[in-house]
Amino acid sequence: MGDVLVLLFFGIVPVTLTYYLEMPTGSQPVTWEVFIAALACGIVIDALLVVNNYRDLAGDRRAGKRTLAVVLGPALTRRLYSYLGVAAYLMSFVFMAVDSLWGALLPLIYLLLHLKTYRKMVRINEGHALNGILGETARNIFIYGLLVSIGLLL
Numbered sequence: 001m002g003d004v005l006v007l008l009f010f011g012i013v014p015v016t017l018t019y020y021l022e023m024p025t026g027s028q029p030v031t032w033e034v035f036i037a038a039l040a041c042g043i044v045i046d047a048l049l050v051v052n053n054y055r056d057l058a059g060d061r062r063a064g065k066r067t068l069a070v071v072l073g074p075a076l077t078r079r080l081y082s083y084l085g086v087a088a089y090l091m092s093f094v095f096m097a098v099d100s101l102w103g104a105l106l107p108l109i110y111l112l113l114h115l116k117t118y119r120k121m122v123r124i125n126e127g128h129a130l131n132g133i134l135g136e137t138a139r140n141i142f143i144y145g146l147l148v149s150i151g152l153l154l
Contacts, residue, residue, distance in 0.1 A: 002068070051081055081118055082114075100152050
């Protein structure tokens with residue numbers, strides 16, 4: 001449930017609510033483009049939870065916790081981490097629907113950083129060294145937000 005809650009409360013709810021509150025009175029309601037952009041934000045942030053649960057997988061399994069990483073196992077959890085970055089990047093193409101080519105293209109930089117972090121994660125595989133992957137993932141989240149913001153302003 002943690003991943004669903006991250007998508008909901010770190011993506012969909014804050015982004016769509018902020019959009020709704022910032023739009024002038026009487027303007028259009030939350031659109032499908034806003035919803036997809038909000039989902040992409042949640043997915044980017046969920047990557048942090050995935051790598052955290054991946055790092056703690058062995059201990060969580062011994063403790064009887066049922067995180068998504070425990071259910072999927074290490075190989076599928078690593079794959080999920082990579083897919084989250086790809087999915088968020090692909091979702092950024094929704095910005096082309098609102099005439100923002102840069103909003104769609106700039107997140108490619110995020111994707112390249114995400115995949116580089118993923119390759120490190122696979123090499124490290126387990127242990128406290130994965131804390132560095134958590135830090136890189138947090139950096140990537142920041143860069144994604146920055147790139148999307150810049151892209152939409154251009």
